[in-house]
Amino acid sequence: MPAKKTARKILISIMLAFAATLLTLLCRQFSIGPARPSPAWRTFGPQTAKIQIYEYTDFACPACRAAEGDMKNVIKLYQDSVRVNFKHYPLSTIHPWSFHAAAYADCAGKQGKFIEYAALLFENQEKWARTKDKPKEFSEFAKKLKLDVPALEACTEEQDTIRQVQLDVAEGDLRGVNATPTFIINGKRAVGGTQFLEQVKNFDNLLKK
Amino acid sequence: MNKQTGIKDLLGIAARFIVGGAFIYAGWLKAVAPAEEFAYAIETYKAVPASLTIFIALVVPWLEIYLGLFLITGVFTAYSALCLGATLLGFEGLLLQAIIRKLPVTSCGCFGASKGNSLSHEFIQNLVLLAFTALAWKYGRKLSIDSLVESYDQSESPG
Numbered sequence: 220m221p222a223k224k225t226a227r228k229i230l231i232s233i234m235l236a237f238a239a240t241l242l243t244l245l246c247r248q249f250s251i252g253p254a255r256p257s258p259a260w261r262t263f264g265p266q267t268a269k270i271q272i273y274e275y276t277d278f279a280c281p282a283c284r285a286a287e288g289d290m291k292n293v294i295k296l297y298q299d300s301v302r303v304n305f306k307h308y309p310l311s312t313i314h315p316w317s318f319h320a321a322a323y324a325d326c327a328g329k330q331g332k333f334i335e336y337a338a339l340l341f342e343n344q345e346k347w348a349r350t351k352d353k354p355k356e357f358s359e360f361a362k363k364l365k366l367d368v369p370a371l372e373a374c375t376e377e378q379d380t381i382r383q384v385q386l387d388v389a390e391g392d393l394r395g396v397n398a399t400p401t402f403i404i405n406g407k408r409a410v411g412g413t414q415f416l417e418q419v420k421n422f423d424n425l426l427k428k
Numbered sequence: 429m430n431k432q433t434g435i436k437d438l439l440g441i442a443a444r445f446i447v448g449g450a451f452i453y454a455g456w457l458k459a460v461a462p463a464e465e466f467a468y469a470i471e472t473y474k475a476v477p478a479s480l481t482i483f484i485a486l487v488v489p490w491l492e493i494y495l496g497l498f499l500i501t502g503v504f505t506a507y508s509a510l511c512l513g514a515t516l517l518g519f520e521g522l523l524l525q526a527i528i529r530k531l532p533v534t535s536c537g538c539f540g541a542s543k544g545n546s547l548s549h550e551f552i553q554n555l556v557l558l559a560f561t562a563l564a565w566k567y568g569r570k571l572s573i574d575s576l577v578e579s580y581d582q583s584e585s586p587g
Contacts, residue, residue, distance in 0.1 A: 239494060
């Protein structure tokens, strides 16, 4: 009799564990769960904004450069209603320097110049993205923006900086990001500038709700 | 059933829900986030080899969810409470060594990657959870799957 009881309990435990696993994996699949906010220097707009955008970008990707202007316009147009969390998603296998570029941009951000540094990276993408050796542009941009270059260089080597970028990539992988730019707007996905603009057309309706 | 037993049973059920709920929530927050996040938090405790952190980060959240669920529903209640108690003691050990070594742990990793509270705050919080776990272990059999299986078997047995 005790063996029968134990067997029943084991069966119930297995069923419970199975249900919990299924539910949690579904939550992962549909990105249900708190999103990790980006650091302050690459978060724009009020925290309580009705439209929450997560943008996964690679500084060496031409499509991301093209979408950058659209995003700037959206931030300008919907400044009080939109919050943008900029996320790094360097495609290191095809863009050898994009991970470094992300680290440099974050370190520039720590010195208060993320947007400016990101703009320079995008503008001069063709110069640095495919070089064989480490691009000299990374320090040149820093000098141009009057940043503390030795501090910036040291910052790019720090574990915390590298982890921050790695975590963004891991989060992107978990959310099914595999191309850049990918936007997640109030939980809805848009890949590339065209899909992004399609969703932007719906912003006024979202704000009326 | 006298009044005192009723209160003890109620305490046991409440304790099961408090501890089980806390573990399910903590595990779920970590399971739906990238494992690397929790792995980095574990690394900051400098208590396990870095190569093991990702494995621990993959396993612990699921363990928390399962044990929490078992405790809430009351299946193998005593064993679940014991396992959760042991897990909490393990967490306390980690926190204590970090406090003593004054390690710069920015996120304890207890509830995902959120900044969370200070280590000493988490230590005290876990002590409270340990006390509730003891209550769940001692008085948590009422309204449980365990008691349901028992009564089902009794009703099934001949005579």
